[in-house]
Amino acid sequence: MTPPRREDVADPAPGHLPVADHRQVRDAALRLIRQDTGAFVTMIVFNALAAAAGLVGPWLLGRIINTVRAGGGVDTVDRLALGILVGAVAQLLLARHARYLAHRFGERTLGRIREQFVDRALALPASVVERAGAGDLTARGTTDVVTAGQMLRDTGPDVFVAAVQALFILGAVFLLDPLLGVCGVVGLTGIWFATRWYLRRAHSAYLEQGTAHSALAEVLAATASGARTVEALRLRERRVADSEAEIGRCVAAHDRTLFLRSVLFPSIDISYAVPVVAVLLLGGILHDQGSVSLGTVVASALYLQQLSQPLDTILQQVEQLQSSGASFARVEGLAATPTGPTGATTPLLPHGGTPEDDRIEVNGVRFAYSGTADVLHGVDLSVHPGERLAIVGPSGAGKSTLSRLLAGIDAPVEGTVTVGGVPIADLPPDRLRRQVVLVTQEHHVFLGTLRDNLVIAAESATDVELKAALTAVGADWSDGLPAGLDTELGPGGHRLHGAQAQQLALARVVLADPHTLILDEATALLDPTTARHTERALAAVLRGRTVIAIAHRLQTAHDADRVAVMEDGRVTELGTHDDLVTADGAYAALWHSWHGEHRRTT
Numbered sequence: 001m002t003p004p005r006r007e008d009v010a011d012p013a014p015g016h017l018p019v020a021d022h023r024q025v026r027d028a029a030l031r032l033i034r035q036d037t038g039a040f041v042t043m044i045v046f047n048a049l050a051a052a053a054g055l056v057g058p059w060l061l062g063r064i065i066n067t068v069r070a071g072g073g074v075d076t077v078d079r080l081a082l083g084i085l086v087g088a089v090a091q092l093l094l095a096r097h098a099r100y101l102a103h104r105f106g107e108r109t110l111g112r113i114r115e116q117f118v119d120r121a122l123a124l125p126a127s128v129v130e131r132a133g134a135g136d137l138t139a140r141g142t143t144d145v146v147t148a149g150q151m152l153r154d155t156g157p158d159v160f161v162a163a164v165q166a167l168f169i170l171g172a173v174f175l176l177d178p179l180l181g182v183c184g185v186v187g188l189t190g191i192w193f194a195t196r197w198y199l200r201r202a203h204s205a206y207l208e209q210g211t212a213h214s215a216l217a218e219v220l221a222a223t224a225s226g227a228r229t230v231e232a233l234r235l236r237e238r239r240v241a242d243s244e245a246e247i248g249r250c251v252a253a254h255d256r257t258l259f260l261r262s263v264l265f266p267s268i269d270i271s272y273a274v275p276v277v278a279v280l281l282l283g284g285i286l287h288d289q290g291s292v293s294l295g296t297v298v299a300s301a302l303y304l305q306q307l308s309q310p311l312d313t314i315l316q317q318v319e320q321l322q323s324s325g326a327s328f329a330r331v332e333g334l335a336a337t338p339t340g341p342t343g344a345t346t347p348l349l350p351h352g353g354t355p356e357d358d359r360i361e362v363n364g365v366r367f368a369y370s371g372t373a374d375v376l377h378g379v380d381l382s383v384h385p386g387e388r389l390a391i392v393g394p395s396g397a398g399k400s401t402l403s404r405l406l407a408g409i410d411a412p413v414e415g416t417v418t419v420g421g422v423p424i425a426d427l428p429p430d431r432l433r434r435q436v437v438l439v440t441q442e443h444h445v446f447l448g449t450l451r452d453n454l455v456i457a458a459e460s461a462t463d464v465e466l467k468a469a470l471t472a473v474g475a476d477w478s479d480g481l482p483a484g485l486d487t488e489l490g491p492g493g494h495r496l497h498g499a500q501a502q503q504l505a506l507a508r509v510v511l512a513d514p515h516t517l518i519l520d521e522a523t524a525l526l527d528p529t530t531a532r533h534t535e536r537a538l539a540a541v542l543r544g545r546t547v548i549a550i551a552h553r554l555q556t557a558h559d560a561d562r563v564a565v566m567e568d569g570r571v572t573e574l575g576t577h578d579d580l581v582t583a584d585g586a587y588a589a590l591w592h593s594w595h596g597e598h599r600r601t602t
């Protein structure tokens with residue numbers, strides 16, 4: 001069976017994480033409600049009871065007016081007044097409990113969203129995260145999740161309570177007198193038009209605001225993390241200009257949403273007064289004609305007056321709902337991102353997804369970064385198990401790109417890169433790291449204990465294995481830690497200096513125990529202050545494994561078993577150092593020029 005080609009798996013728009021559409025957002029919301037149906041239904045029942053209790057007051061007040069006009073006794077009025085008090089207290093207690101239930105529901109649901117987000121973010125293929133940029137993912141995982149959480153915890157319940165109240169109040173006016181009810185509803189149409197106008201524009205305006213925030217975060221994060229490069233290459237002005245452009249986009253997006261709000265709110269305020277005035281006018285005429293009682297007119301006017309409170313809540317929160325909805329769409333967008341090979345495609349892989357041996361084969365590989373022309377034009381390469389293969393060539397020849405394909409970070413557009421007959425990029429992460437690992441300069445220390453930091457690479461490793469890995473890379477300092485493997489690392493805990501962090505990263509490689517390592521000398525462990533410490537550790541890690549080195553020092557090529565020369569996206573020469581020097585081609589020229597210079601300088 002042929003493995004699925006990478007293009008068969010839907011890719012997100014080049015460079016961007018997708019945003020969930022209306023249907024996906026609705027489905028996701030329904031799914032979250034279904035996960036806590038009991039709590040949701042109880043919340044609705046208490047809301048309905050609270051809203052019903054809220055109707056008692058104006059209705060009884062109308063009855064008091066009618067009783068007084070009809071010359072009724074003080075006793076009756078007292079009883080009705082007591083009823084108003086009981087109604088108000090009941091409404092207060094029921095509403096409090098309804099809100100408490102809603103907040104609990106919101107907190108639990110927010111917890112689920114957070115967990116889902118972390119699971120989905122961790123399942124994203126490295127290439128998707130790299131192309132989207134860490135800024136976008138971070139903004140979604142922080143600002144957007146918090147905003148969506150606010151909706152669930154505060155805005156959502158408040159709006160829900162208010163909506164139920166508003167419905168009950170309108171229903172009560174209709175029950176008192178349908179004509180006054182119609183009059184009130186017609187008076188409210190201004191609110192409907194203003195809100196419709198707003199809603200039509202708000203979703204895209206808030207989405208644009210979110211995108212502008214992400215872009216700004218991206219630019220600022222890139223500038224901060226690449227500060228040294230910015231300084232070295234004197235890119236300061238360009239970075240400042242880029243930041244200013246993104247800030248300008250943020251300001252424009254905020255201006256747009258501010259404009260929408262500044263039209264909405266005044267229109268709403270005017271619209272509130274209209275139904276009350278209309279009911280008083282029409283009610284007055286009808287009362288004069290004797291077709292409605294004064295109590296009914298007063299109760300209807302009070303109801304409509306009361307309506308402004310829940311409507312106000314709804315409309316004030318509409319803005320929050322819009323921005324929360326856009327945030328939720330961005331958070332849910334992760335679900336629409338292909339999660340790559342993890343699990344789903346494994347059964348389709350040759351040999352059930354288990355490589356037959358350690359042989360790495362590159363066959364007819366073409367590759368292009370999204371939106372660019374091909375950078376690899378048909379690369380063939382066979383890596384022998386246990387050998388040291390050096391890849392050399394001018395800058396831009398495609399060496400790093402090839403190393404990403406060999407490490408399974410990207411998949412070829414055409415052709416195959418396989419280990420033991422299985423496409424490398426389709427291996428799930430836990431299998432992949434037992435085959436091939438790309439060694440980079442990244443030596444991140446995760447928040448957690450030393451053990452947590454190590455078991456990332458091998459979940460079931462015993463303490464003895466963890467300590468052996470640390471010893472293998474010469475991390476003797478770990479013996480002196482206050483709580484041994486349980487010592488907390490990172491900010492707030494024990495801080496590791498550069499060389500120690502690198503040794504920790506290398507100990508993870510030892511634990512993952514891949515048969516093949518890819519070493520990009522441009523980025524791997526070349527920090528001169530720590531080189532002395534890590535060189536020995538690196539040598540220990542490389543021992544007994546196949547090593548593919550993207551060589552920037554020709555000495556590495558000289559010491560390798562074979563050398564592959566890359567030029568313009570192709571392997572143009574392949575053989576031992578001696579063979580290539582004898583062949584007198586591009587490598588020989590490179591070697592003679594470097595060797596000559598090397599001799600002169602030493």
Ligand code: ADP
Nearest residue numbers: 369372375393394395396397398399400401402
């Ligand atoms: P080398 O490692 O030999 O210097 P690379 O593999 O880094 O070469 O680059 C090969 C070609 O691919 C170059 O033309 C480079 O500009 C392009 N390239 C590298 N990385 C990217 C990227 N992330 N997006 C688009 N083009 C890229």
